[in-house]
Amino acid sequence: MIEYxxxxxxxxxxxxxxxxxRFRREEEGRYSLIAGGKWLDIEQNGETVRFSCTExxxxxxxxxxxxxxxxxxxxxxxxxxxxxxxxxxxxTGSGLRILRQELWETIICFIISQQNNxxxxxxxxxxxxxxxxxxxxxxxxxVYHAFPTAERLAQCTPEELSxxxxxxxxxxxxxxxxxxxxxxxxxxxxxxxKYADAKNELLRLTGVGIKVAECICLFGLHHIDAFxxxxxxxxxxxxxxxxxxPLTRYRGFAGVMQQYAFFFELETQNNR
DNA sequence: TGCCAGGTGCTCG
DNA sequence: CGAGCACATGGC
Numbered sequence: 001m002i003e004y005x006x007x008x009x010x011x012x013x014x015x016x017x018x019x020x021x022r023f024r025r026e027e028e029g030r031y032s033l034i035a036g037g038k039w040l041d042i043e044q045n046g047e048t049v050r051f052s053c054t055e056x057x058x059x060x061x062x063x064x065x066x067x068x069x070x071x072x073x074x075x076x077x078x079x080x081x082x083x084x085x086x087x088x089x090x091x092t093g094s095g096l097r098i099l100r101q102e103l104w105e106t107i108i109c110f111i112i113s114q115q116n117n118x119x120x121x122x123x124x125x126x127x128x129x130x131x132x133x134x135x136x137x138x139x140x141x142x143v144y145h146a147f148p149t150a151e152r153l154a155q156c157t158p159e160e161l162s163x164x165x166x167x168x169x170x171x172x173x174x175x176x177x178x179x180x181x182x183x184x185x186x187x188x189x190x191x192x193x194k195y196a197d198a199k200n201e202l203l204r205l206t207g208v209g210i211k212v213a214e215c216i217c218l219f220g221l222h223h224i225d226a227f228x229x230x231x232x233x234x235x236x237x238x239x240x241x242x243x244x245x246p247l248t249r250y251r252g253f254a255g256v257m258q259q260y261a262f263f264f265e266l267e268t269q270n271n272r
Numbered sequence: 273t274g275c276c277a278g279g280t281g282c283t284c285g
Numbered sequence: 286c287g288a289g290c291a292c293a294t295g296g297c
Contacts, residue, residue: 018278114279120295121278167293172280209280230278262278 002058003050008072010095011044017263018118019219020099021109021125022147034129036061036102037146039138067097067222075256080249085240086257089264096259098224103187104180105147106220111172111207113215118266127164128173132156150187153177172207179205195223217255224255232265233258 015023015031022034030043040062041052051058063069076094079086112124132152133145154177158170166173179185190201198221202213214228227247229237237245250257 110278111280113277115277115292116279116294117277117296124294165294167295168280168291169293207280211279215278228278231276232278266278 021122089260093260093263103220110212110215150180154181175206227254
C-alpha cells in the first residue's frame with residue numbers, strides 16, 4: 001500500500017468515464033482495476049490517493065498508466081475564457097486523465113463499444129476475460145482474469161463467444177484477432193507509427209471504422225490529438241459548436257478536451 | 273413497444 | 286464517393 005497527494009486526479013471520474021472497462025466500484029471512493037495483467041485497489045480521499053502496490057510497482061507501471069507525469073492543469077488553462085460549455089465540462093471532469101491502456105485490449109474493447117452502452121460493454125469485456133483470459137491470483141488468493149491474448153481469441157469461432165452475448169460484434173472480434181495473431185496487422189509496428197499512419201493501419205481491422213480507430217489512437221496509443229466523434233459528441237457539437245469545434249486552438253491535445261466533453265455529456269444526459 | 277447505446281460493412285446509384 | 290440498410294442485445 002502506497003499513498004500520494006495527486007492534483008487533477010479523481011478515480012471516480014476516471015472509472016466512470018467510459019475509456020476503460022476494467023474498473024469495479026468496490027464501495028464509496030474505492031475501486032479495483034485490472035491492467036497489464038495486474039490487480040490494483042485504489043482508494044481516494046480528496047487529493048490523497050492510496051494504491052495497493054509497492055513503490056516499485058507504482059513507479060514502474062501505474063504512474064505511467066494513469067498519465068501522472070502530464071500536467072492537466074496546463075491543458076485546462078488553454079480553454080477559451082468565452083467558451084462556457086468547455087469551461088463547464090472541464091470543471092465537471094476536473095480529475096479526468098487519459099489512461100495509457102494496452103493497445104490490443106483497447107482494440108477489442110472499442111470494437112465491443114459500437115452501438116452499445118457502457119454497462120453492457122463492461123459486462124461483455126468481463127465475460128471475455130472470464131472465459132478466455134489467463135487466471136491470476138491476488139495476494140489474498142482471490143482469482144481474477146487478465147485480458148485474453150490475440151492468439152487465444154484467434155482460436156475462437158463466433159459460436160464459442162456466444163455465451164458472452166456480443167451480438168454481431170463476435171465475428172468482428174474473431175476476425176480482428178486472426179489479423180493480429182497472424183501478423184497481418186503488426187501491433188508492434190502500429191505502436192511506433194505517427195497518429196495518422198497508426199489510424200490508417202487500424203482501419204484495416206475488421207469492425208474498426210473511423211470512430212473506433214480514433215478511440216484506439218487516443219486510449220491505446222496515447223495520441224492525444226485524436227478526436228473520436230460518437231453520438232454524444234455529435235450531439236454536443238451540433239448544439240454548442242454549430243460553426244465547428246475549435247480544433248486548431250487545441251491542436252496536439254484535442255483528445256483531452258474531447259474526454260472532458262464526453263464525460264460532461266454522460267453526467268448531464270439525465271437532466272436535459 | 274419502439275428507441276437507443278462511445279458504429280461498421282456492404283450495396284447500390 | 287455517399288446515402289441507406291442490416292446487424293445482436295438489453296434497458297428503459
